[in-house]
Amino acid sequence: MFEYRKFALNKLAGIGTRFLPFADVASDDVPLSRxxxxxxxxxxxxxxxxxxxxxxxxxxxxxxxxxxxxxxxxxxxxxxxxxxxxxxxxxxxxxxxxxxxxxxxxxxxxxxxxxxxxxxxxxxxxxxxxxxxxxxxxxxxxxxxxxxxxxxxxxxxxxxxxxxxxxxxxxxxxxxxxxxxxxxxxxxxxxxxxxxxxxxxxxxxxxxxxxxxxxxxxxxxxxxxxxxxxxxxxARNRMRAMAPPKQIAFGEAWQKLTESRGMITLLAVIALGTAGFGMADVLLEPFGGQVLGMTVAETTRLTVVLAGGSLLGFGYASGWLAQGARPMDVASIGALIGIPAFGLIIFSAIHVSTLLLMVATFGTGLGAGLFSHGTLTATMRAAPRAQIGLALGAWGAVQTTSAGVAIAMGGVIRDMIAQDMSGGTFGGVLGPAAAYVPVFGLQAALLALALLVALPLRKIVLGKRETETGLDRKIDLSI
Amino acid sequence: MSDDPNKVWPTGLTLKEAEEVHSYLIDGTRVFGVIALIAHLLVAVSTPWLG
Structure with missing residues (x-):
């Protein structure tokens, strides 16, 4: 009887941690399945x-x-x-x-x-x-x-x-x-x-x-x-649990994050680029329907093509970055693809060509994929180990806000011009496209601006690679 | 590790760790409780079931 109880105790103690949600060891390589x-x-x-x-x-x-x-x-x-x-x-x-x-x-x-x-x-x-x-x-x-x-x-x-x-x-x-x-x-x-x-x-x-x-x-x-x-x-970090890190106020941490490595510039690039790529997200389908006379099924295909382009962009970006390309270069290539793609969308309205619009949409998807991948990777790399959460929070805050504002702005611009047009001051050769063309033009302009802002950043990112490991180690030791 | 006197049976967590896990459970119960209350109130507004 007594023996049995001891046996059960040992068994239970042995399986205990299997049913708790922590990883026991922080291993160096995490398998892809995980x-x-x-x-x-x-x-x-x-x-x-x-x-x-x-x-x-x-x-x-x-x-x-x-x-x-x-x-x-x-x-x-x-x-x-x-x-x-x-x-x-x-x-x-x-x-x-x-x-x-x-x-x-x-x-x-x-x-x-x-x-x-x-x-x-x-x-x-x-x-x-x-x-x-x-x-x-x-x-x-x-x-x-x-x-x-x-x-x-x-x-x-x-x-x-x-x-x-x-x-x-x-x-x-x-x-x-x-x-x-x-x-x-x-x-x-x-x-x-x-x-x-x-x-x-x-x-x-x-x-x-x-x-x-x-x-x-x-x-x-x-x-x-x-x-x-x-x-x-x-993984459970016993060192961290025994000696909690010194509490840093948000303002102080923010200052530390932004004062180095062109972080503010990077965030500005993300804001401009995300707005540039995202502004027409909800306008693309009505544009196809209203201007090119596409059916609902065809405009849905437009969204699928956009997603396919993005997927390809993510794939290429992952490959290039794994081979050692710099994140900001990949993001810049994305913006560079985006500018002519939006030009092509405007062109497709003039020529009333569905095929052109499909190609252009694919191009914007591809550019957006490369751009978002490059900038997020850049954010991850630029953040010191102890501030990863803050850096990614800043990335998310800037990205979400600028995408939301851009979508709202795109809609407002479209509606305002469309209203103006019914009054007869606008229109002309473009017809119904006149309400959309300025939005696409603005997108290309925003991307060009993002590229311009990103230019000095590439030098900073280039210069900091040597110092980064040293800085990381210093922060890790202080924890 | 087994010589730590604070370990509690059967999980092998220390008392403080166990209390933290428990606090998450309490938090969850409270959130679920409030959410359920609000959901019931809203259902009662649209389709009253008590007279």
């Missing part, structure tokens, strides 16, 4: 983005009859949190934990927020649209709850993506960073494409019950995928 598993968090991010910006955008306007301006306002809410990414990243860099963890607690909390937002979102939307008895309910209930749902999902997405990327950067040595960046982008794109098709198929026969099932299903999928992605990824 990185692939980690990159699943990007799939949930892509899923959330598609659901909010694509699917719900349509469902709220068409099926739920919510005013379009209110929908736009709700969807823009998560953008408010984008600048907070830098603070989230900084806090995860300096997180004090008895377990010696820095990233896992944040991804866990971010996942919780995302789950919570999705869990209340369908009911909030139904109340907002006055479904059932909600028609008599005070208006503020629907408004505040829908706003809360979108804010929760947005905050969750920002946290998960920022800290998840920081974790990925922690895990692999610098020479493998391009591989990780490529993987993360591909998974994001894949998550967006797959979930766009899935949501489209699931919501084909719309009913309120189906909406609830789909959104809450996304909540469950988010938790499951993020949990699977995170399991046993971050």
């Amino acid at each position: 990185l692939l598993r980690l990159s699943l968090f990007q799939v949930t991010v892509g899923m959330a983005l598609v659901l909010m910006v694509g699917t719900l955008n349509r469902v709220m306007i068409v099926e739920l009859n919510v005013p379009a301006t209110l929908v736009a306002g709700m969807l823009a809410l998560p953008l408010v949190f984008a600048p907070l990414r830098a603070i989230i990243g900084h806090r995860s860099d300096n997180f004090v934990s008895a377990l010696g963890w820095r990233r896992v607690p944040f991804i866990y909390k971010g996942t919780m927020l995302q789950f919570g937002g999705f869990a209340i979102m369908p009911f909030a939307l139904l109340v907002l649209s006055g479904f059932g008895e909600a028609i008599d309910a005070p208006r503020w209930i629907g408004l505040t709850s829908a706003a809360l749902a979108f804010l929760l999902v947005g905050a969750g997405v920002h946290t998960v993506q920022t800290v998840g990327l920081a974790l990925a950067t922690d895990l692999v040595p610098e020479r493998d960073h391009p591989k990780v960046v490529g993987l993360m982008y591909v998974m994001l794109l894949l998550g967006m494409i797959v979930s766009a098709f899935a949501y489209g198929a699931l919501l084909e026969n719309y009913s309120p019950g189906r909406l609830i099932q789909v959104i809450q299903g996304s909540a469950v999928v988010t938790v499951v995928l993020n949990g699977f992605a995170l399991w046993k990824q971050e």
Whole structure:
């Protein structure tokens, strides 16, 4: 009897840690399968983005009859949190934990927020649209709850993506960073494409019950995928747990990050380039339909071509960077491809050629892929080991904000010119294209500006390569 | 490692570590609780089930 108890005790003690979510050792090389598993968090991010910006955008306007301006306002809410990414990243860099963890607690909390937002979102939307008895309910209930749902999902997405990327950067040595960046982008794109098709198929026969099932299903999928992605990824750092690093205020850390290595310039390039590539994201399909007379199926193919170009760009960028190309060179090539591609889009409007537009769209996708890969890799490499979270937070804040602002601006410019045109002052030879051409022109101009700003940066990045390892070592010792 | 007196059975975590893991569990329960409450309120607004 006594023997049996001892045996059971030993057995339990032996298997104990197998059921806890930490990696026991921080090994030098992380196998690709583990990185692939980690990159699943990007799939949930892509899923959330598609659901909010694509699917719900349509469902709220068409099926739920919510005013379009209110929908736009709700969807823009998560953008408010984008600048907070830098603070989230900084806090995860300096997180004090008895377990010696820095990233896992944040991804866990971010996942919780995302789950919570999705869990209340369908009911909030139904109340907002006055479904059932909600028609008599005070208006503020629907408004505040829908706003809360979108804010929760947005905050969750920002946290998960920022800290998840920081974790990925922690895990692999610098020479493998391009591989990780490529993987993360591909998974994001894949998550967006797959979930766009899935949501489209699931919501084909719309009913309120189906909406609830789909959104809450996304909540469950988010938790499951993020949990699977995170399991046993971050090693416990005993040294860090025993002697927590000195707490650094955000302002101080920010100053330290920005004062060296052209970080501000890099962020400016990212802002300009992202705005340049992203401005026409939502205008491309209406442009194809309105100006070139393409059918819905054809304009959808346009989006597929864009995604295909981006995929190819990520692939090429990963390959070149692995062979030792400099990240800023790759990003510059991307911008260089983008400028003539946007020119070609304008050209396609003049010649009314669908083929030209397809080629040009592919070119912008390719350029965007190279540019985003190059700049994210550059950010990862420029960040000191102790500030990876902050650097990636800054990257995310700048990238998300500029993409959001650019998309909104593109739409506003298009609408303003289109309105002006109906008055008869514009138009002329271009016809309906006149509303779009200035946007594409502005994109090319922004890319040219990004290239110009990036020029001095290439010299700095070139010069710092020797000093970087020394600096990294110094910081590691001080921890 | 096994001579650390703070280790608790059966996971081999120290007391402080175990408490941290537990704090995440508590956090999660609270968040789930509040979310469930809000969700129920919203459902009650659109399709009341209590008279």
